[in-house]
Amino acid sequence: MKQCLLLVLLLASATIVHAGHVLPGKPASTNVRGAEYPRVLSDGRVVFRTKAPEAKSVKFRIGKDYVASRDSEGMWTATTDRQVPGFHYYWLMIDEVAINDPASETFFGTGKQTSGIEIPESGNEGDYYTPQVVPHGDVRERWYLSQVTGVWRRFFIYAPPGYDHHHDKRYPVLYLQHGGGEDERAWVIQGRVNHIMDNLIASGKATPMLVVMDQGYARRPGEQEVPLSPPRGLFNPKPGDPPLPAFPPEFIRMFSAFEAVVLQDLIPYVDATYRTISNRDNRAIAGYSMGGMQAFMIGLRHTDTFSAIGGLSGAGGGFGDGSIDPKEYFDGVLEDAEAFNAKMRLIFIGLGTAEPERILNGVRGYHRALKELDIKHVYYESSGTKHEWLTERRNLRELASYLFR
């Protein structure tokens, strides 16, 4: 027990160690307990620090590389440029190997556990995604055996305040997907879905609803041989190449097992287990980035199952020249705009204005295409934020305020 106890004592006394110094800025909220670095300065710059006496070079990679300088004891320090507010993945590069910073929490993103840092917004905007003294719902972890894939899967479900007390009340459901390289934990941990929903519901800005977050990956037994690499030109057509379809069939194939999981496994399980209002009017699907593409694909192919679709920094197209041929696009679902508009309760598209150009163009192109087709939709831009979780928290706040009204 000695080891454990000493550790606790060290952790508990970490603030004392530095009591004599006045360190610049504040420890990031994403630091592990007691870690003084990374520190966020009032102007949004970050001071990173790590100990690596044997290393030849140390850099901190957040958007770009910041070369650290070494002191005589092997402590390496770097100060970054001003960071855009939000949640950013980052890496510590020791001798050119990208590793996690032991001083920060890690988050499942980029296909593995990755260091993350929260750069706070100015003012109190962040209140909507932090716990407040309002009625709280909870986030529940559930496991189910998927008939489609043959393996156990996990999802998280947000249950709104009062769910455990109003036993006759039933709720609409939002199915909400993470981005590529992330998993079902992302909306809970990086996205703070519970705080956002609690605060929106408390202020009357959102209808109480359930939010289901599953992982966006699935593979039928024996399906590993399906070619998963679409042709290069899909992402980056050369001049003179024929225009790409707005939602290439390669993606439909890629997401097909997940689509089957949602329809055949997940929705029936959720409807049987939680007090949902089990009809299309009270069922929505949305997602971030790759999850937004999945939401549009699954939503548009199953308008009898979903009445609302949200694309958060990723939507239903934009790989080609931005135009949609409504005859070709998802079996002509958008061909009769009037009928589509009458049937769907909400189409939502959100985007951060500082996202990479490719994503700006893709999502704005899709927005423009929907407009040209007279497809009614809500379009939101988050000012000054990147392809990351502050944009998505804002996107969710906006989306949730329109859903099931």
Next chain:
Amino acid sequence: MKQCLLLVLLLASATIVHAGHVLPGKPASTNVRGAEYPRVLSDGRVVFRTKAPEAKSVKFRIGKDYVASRDSEGMWTATTDRQVPGFHYYWLMIDEVAINDPASETFFGTGKQTSGIEIPESGNEGDYYTPQVVPHGDVRERWYLSQVTGVWRRFFIYAPPGYDHHHDKRYPVLYLQHGGGEDERAWVIQGRVNHIMDNLIASGKATPMLVVMDQGYARRPGEQEVPLSPPRGLFNPKPGDPPLPAFPPEFIRMFSAFEAVVLQDLIPYVDATYRTISNRDNRAIAGYSMGGMQAFMIGLRHTDTFSAIGGLSGAGGGFGDGSIDPKEYFDGVLEDAEAFNAKMRLIFIGLGTAEPERILNGVRGYHRALKELDIKHVYYESSGTKHEWLTERRNLRELASYLFR
């Protein structure tokens, strides 16, 4: 979106990359999606591998250091000795810096996010801590504003199968603590509390109960100046030093704010929020390692609040010579063994036989001391397991089978 999609495609096709090779053993279940290494061989040895072309030295630290050898492309590989089955934290050492292995999931332990690897047991013993086709409960994440500390805290609560459907049924509660350097996530993630409880309840081996897991750290506002470092001799008395008390007052001070949180914040919140049976007969406290010390301290000081106490690889003493002076020990709570035995429903002590000598001696010493005082208790040893989470899964399985019977 290109980046995210490519990443997904890479992940999805990771098994194809190696399709031509026959690799030894199997990827560990703790690997991130698609990672082929670390691999566990059938005899319990582990093959670790990582890419670090610029590194001067690479080791894998799991119990001891295993020096890796480099191939011409900068890939470093090491094969360990046979590992004891269970869940082990480990590190990748690049040029003497301890870092996480990007190929494994990370777990909050040792005061930070740390790589972990699961060495499976032989046979099917692990069935009890993996999901089975039985009724499932769920694990719920909750936030509350602590009056004692003035800050928001998070806990997890396991709700048994049927909790959402039997609206008039109330449940006993186990408060279950993690070890030093871990936090409230540990029993859910490393401990697999939900699967263990689901399976025990399904087989009739445990009474349906709620299990509350909070973090074992707390500090009252302004309390940072309290000296948190007990004298060295406390852990390692020199020959000739006076015998140590079985539970030194330094520890009582150290855990005092947490004790107040449990009694003044947590129990009232849980009783107000969930359908508990709110009396001492239906309330237990237990914990792993440091959490076991906390459980005994809080349980023995508040026998009107708790009727059962569990010490899992850590209990109510053992820092001195193993003996307890019942006059001095927690206000004489054990002085009248008959009265104590009549009042308490369960005292449970569990231990892995391959734990470090210091812990073996401490917990066995406490077991012996209780026997000498005629204090009724259940004592369990997990054969061949260390101070880690396989021992604790077994400990919980045993403890839960005795609770609230």
